[in-house]
Amino acid sequence: MKRKIDHPAPSARELSGPKYWRGLEELTDSPGFKARLEREFPDGASTLDGVDRRQFMKIMAAGFALGGAGLAGCRRPEANILPFGKSVEGAIPGLPLYYATAMPLRRMALPLLAETHQGRPTKLEGNPGYAPLGGVCSLAAQASLLELYDPDRATAHTAAGARLDDAALKDRLGAIGRAHAAGAGLAFLAETSSSPTRARLVAGLRAKFPKAIWAEYEPVTDEPPVAVAQAVLGGALRPLYRFAKAKRILSLDCDFLSAEAGSLTYARDYAAGRRVTSRDDAMNRLYAVESNLTLTGSMADHRLRLASSHLLAFAGALAAQVTGDKSFAALAQGLDVKPEWIAECANDLAANKGESLVIAGAHLPAAVHAVAYAINAALGNLGRTVEFVDAAPSGAASLTDLAAAIRAGSVQTLVILGGNPAYNAPADLDWPALQKSVGEVVRLGYYVDETSALAQVHVTAAHYLESWGDGRTLDGTVVPIQPMILPLFGGLTEIEVLARIAGEAETDPYKLVYETIAGPAGANGAAVFRRFLHDGWLADSASPTLPANFDSAALARLLGSAMAVPAFSKANLEVRFVADHKVDDGRFANNGWLQECPDPMTKLAWDNAILVSPRLAKELGIDPQASMLQVARKDEQDFIKGQEQAHMAELMIGGRKILAPLHIQVGLSNYTVIVPLGYGRAMNGRICQGIGFNGYALRTAGAPNIAAGGTLALTGERRAMADTQWHWSMEGREIVREANYSEYQENPAFVKELGM
Amino acid sequence: MSNIFPKSANRLPLQIVIYLFVVGGIATAAVDYYMTPKYTRVGYTPVQPVPFSHALHAGQLGIDCRYCHSNVERSGHSNIPTAQTCMNCHSQVKATSPLLAVVKHSYETGEPVPWVWIHQTPDYVYFNHAIHVNRGVSCVECHGRVDQMDVVTHAKPLSMGFCLDCHRDPQDHLRPNSQVTNLAWQAPSAEAQTKMGAQFVHDWNVRPPQSCSGCHR
Numbered sequence: 001m002k003r004k005i006d007h008p009a010p011s012a013r014e015l016s017g018p019k020y021w022r023g024l025e026e027l028t029d030s031p032g033f034k035a036r037l038e039r040e041f042p043d044g045a046s047t048l049d050g051v052d053r054r055q056f057m058k059i060m061a062a063g064f065a066l067g068g069a070g071l072a073g074c075r076r077p078e079a080n081i082l083p084f085g086k087s088v089e090g091a092i093p094g095l096p097l098y099y100a101t102a103m104p105l106r107r108m109a110l111p112l113l114a115e116t117h118q119g120r121p122t123k124l125e126g127n128p129g130y131a132p133l134g135g136v137c138s139l140a141a142q143a144s145l146l147e148l149y150d151p152d153r154a155t156a157h158t159a160a161g162a163r164l165d166d167a168a169l170k171d172r173l174g175a176i177g178r179a180h181a182a183g184a185g186l187a188f189l190a191e192t193s194s195s196p197t198r199a200r201l202v203a204g205l206r207a208k209f210p211k212a213i214w215a216e217y218e219p220v221t222d223e224p225p226v227a228v229a230q231a232v233l234g235g236a237l238r239p240l241y242r243f244a245k246a247k248r249i250l251s252l253d254c255d256f257l258s259a260e261a262g263s264l265t266y267a268r269d270y271a272a273g274r275r276v277t278s279r280d281d282a283m284n285r286l287y288a289v290e291s292n293l294t295l296t297g298s299m300a301d302h303r304l305r306l307a308s309s310h311l312l313a314f315a316g317a318l319a320a321q322v323t324g325d326k327s328f329a330a331l332a333q334g335l336d337v338k339p340e341w342i343a344e345c346a347n348d349l350a351a352n353k354g355e356s357l358v359i360a361g362a363h364l365p366a367a368v369h370a371v372a373y374a375i376n377a378a379l380g381n382l383g384r385t386v387e388f389v390d391a392a393p394s395g396a397a398s399l400t401d402l403a404a405a406i407r408a409g410s411v412q413t414l415v416i417l418g419g420n421p422a423y424n425a426p427a428d429l430d431w432p433a434l435q436k437s438v439g440e441v442v443r444l445g446y447y448v449d450e451t452s453a454l455a456q457v458h459v460t461a462a463h464y465l466e467s468w469g470d471g472r473t474l475d476g477t478v479v480p481i482q483p484m485i486l487p488l489f490g491g492l493t494e495i496e497v498l499a500r501i502a503g504e505a506e507t508d509p510y511k512l513v514y515e516t517i518a519g520p521a522g523a524n525g526a527a528v529f530r531r532f533l534h535d536g537w538l539a540d541s542a543s544p545t546l547p548a549n550f551d552s553a554a555l556a557r558l559l560g561s562a563m564a565v566p567a568f569s570k571a572n573l574e575v576r577f578v579a580d581h582k583v584d585d586g587r588f589a590n591n592g593w594l595q596e597c598p599d600p601m602t603k604l605a606w607d608n609a610i611l612v613s614p615r616l617a618k619e620l621g622i623d624p625q626a627s628m629l630q631v632a633r634k635d636e637q638d639f640i641k642g643q644e645q646a647h648m649a650e651l652m653i654g655g656r657k658i659l660a661p662l663h664i665q666v667g668l669s670n671y672t673v674i675v676p677l678g679y680g681r682a683m684n685g686r687i688c689q690g691i692g693f694n695g696y697a698l699r700t701a702g703a704p705n706i707a708a709g710g711t712l713a714l715t716g717e718r719r720a721m722a723d724t725q726w727h728w729s730m731e732g733r734e735i736v737r738e739a740n741y742s743e744y745q746e747n748p749a750f751v752k753e754l755g756m
Numbered sequence: 757m758s759n760i761f762p763k764s765a766n767r768l769p770l771q772i773v774i775y776l777f778v779v780g781g782i783a784t785a786a787v788d789y790y791m792t793p794k795y796t797r798v799g800y801t802p803v804q805p806v807p808f809s810h811a812l813h814a815g816q817l818g819i820d821c822r823y824c825h826s827n828v829e830r831s832g833h834s835n836i837p838t839a840q841t842c843m844n845c846h847s848q849v850k851a852t853s854p855l856l857a858v859v860k861h862s863y864e865t866g867e868p869v870p871w872v873w874i875h876q877t878p879d880y881v882y883f884n885h886a887i888h889v890n891r892g893v894s895c896v897e898c899h900g901r902v903d904q905m906d907v908v909t910h911a912k913p914l915s916m917g918f919c920l921d922c923h924r925d926p927q928d929h930l931r932p933n934s935q936v937t938n939l940a941w942q943a944p945s946a947e948a949q950t951k952m953g954a955q956f957v958h959d960w961n962v963r964p965p966q967s968c969s970g971c972h973r
Binding site: 076078079080081082083084085086087092093094095 | 796800802827830831832833835836837838839840841862863864865866867868869870871872873876
């Protein structure tokens, strides 16, 4: 039972103002909610299931008997203090040491400051010296420390199941390069990376092996496509959004506060534009149009639910109003959105020319990005709130190209650097079979996972806290990856493997990175490199911003003829594949700290579920007689002992199907279902095994992010899921104290007068 | 019935009460003496792997404590010197002595010398050396006259009461910072100590915690 505190009765203003609630149960004041409110934790959370009192006493008695018989506690345990033989420079026993490093993730590295105790990293925080981020750190970076000490990580290099020692492995890697003259029959599959050293090595590799295939694959897209910028802006450019300068922001299905690359910078800048500390401060305004309920949507002043496939039509309708170019209106044929919403939004954006910002989600089709650029160009935002830097195309082949080459039989040796294609490749490629058809597969992996299980040679990868490396931040600043500890299991880094296969004279990762950073500085190189390691970033290495000229003729070519707006229904669902908040695309699945963090929107932990809207749930036959509110809320019969009793359903697209639990989520587009990826791993890990379902089984290369034509069917079964929605619920005290900007200007002290 | 219990049985209740008082008193006194650190820890003098004499090094030769325990002013943990510290002198002095074989081996191979831990606070107690020695608490307050010990022995109980005595009346135990490692130093008189100590308490803002979470954190 919780302690109860009596608060003064709410003022008239609070009663008449908008009401905030944690869930629909609270809104409707259902009996289940009342019961839960009385408890701090859900029913059954503090009891030990499976152990009864009698058995407990038995074990305790046996413990006392064994302990007492030997009287082990009566002897003084002799302990030793073990000092080093030779003093370690800089190390003071009992005090931590801090080093600058960085965590690489896809095409971005996050600068970090690692705390080490006696040579063991213990805590990661953002590097406070790196001004654009000011010491912030992401959830994944905080938790990545645990993976270093993960007992499930790969501990040995193996070839056909037999252990491979260090020297034999290095010979074997060197032999791969020598066996393929000019690289014929050789293929590489890597993750995307921002490392300048890797880029340098790959360039050398391609020069030496012109016939080899270099492919890159990421299952989740978090950056806008460079091809669009190339088409309509006339250059390989990457946008940098300046949220701090934007007074009006429109997000087109873009979760720039958590899912997009650079979201840490964007969230910081957005908050800077949002924060008011005095009467005179201006405040930005956020419009969000989205199919999923995201963190960005939850921050929006105006939010519109819309299927992701309808966003092109929405962008077209908005562009027609903002630019006055009626040809855009053709895109919006059949769009079912209140015209006033679009008109108000367009007027607001147009009233803030040069200080507004339109951003489209990375997962959206190229056409939406192109129209978003057109709107930004018409609003005069290019070069002001939307700046551009060189995107330096990697020239890598796609996974589909590589699959075609394997099918054609032109790949004899495949080197897979990181990634996990056997788990996350599009289902229609049938990657496991393809991989098995290649003669020799060498896999550099942190875990012996789905991909390594099908490879002849498994090379154990070093954790980034054991590696020398480098990377780039959002604005292109080069940051170092420094090892905090020697590789625990002799793991290799990606750049060392590449250097060995390419037969480089230098294969030591430290020297490779040194060459990249210190090389261009010439005689001053050693000092530059020391400074680089000390500060945690390379001074003046941010990419220069480049001018962008919007080409409307190119846009017209790109858009081509207008497509009809697809109509979605129960029989034709839109299916969106999104990275999970906890485990991303599955790469962090064996991290218990992350699994324990509930999803910020659904509050599910240790699991994933297909998210459906209340309307769809009702049409599927979940409580068909009830009102929408009743369907959406989770009452007693759906919530047993603190566990959500989710309905199981089969989701089918194009002949592929998965069985998964449904979580009814308000705020979704009516006929959009959200499939979080990253679960249902087949890997032998004690955390990730046997939890959740694998959404990749539905994904195809043609529609990796948004697919149409899905159908759902309930199976009638239920499954218990951990849902922390109602933990620590409270009553009689407003969760949010709110006033409008104009009210704040009248009375900046309004917060103090509310609810106290 | 009167012949079952003799007349002397009338005194039994009183005898039982007296007996319980005596036995209870002995038990309390015994627990208080034998089961507290005053008895269990004071006098603990394990045999060390190297017959290192503090009386010779710190006493006769006058080497400052901080030559070897070099980080005591910076870290919560007072470091035990590395073999390298010993070899600073012993690569020249008594370089061939068989007594130094363990230290030499450690210096050459990096294998640590397994010194036996004497002053061991329990894991549930937080103690920070640096904060104490920087505020004029001398080594001698907790470790005794190490400069007179051939083999280091556990001189003070280091019990909770021992800590609290000082935390309650710090002015009786503080000395000038320059005299912290001078174990022989004493204030000219008890009054002078209290007066000087009170000044230090004020000047250095010494507020030793007496709450549970000060040490049991």
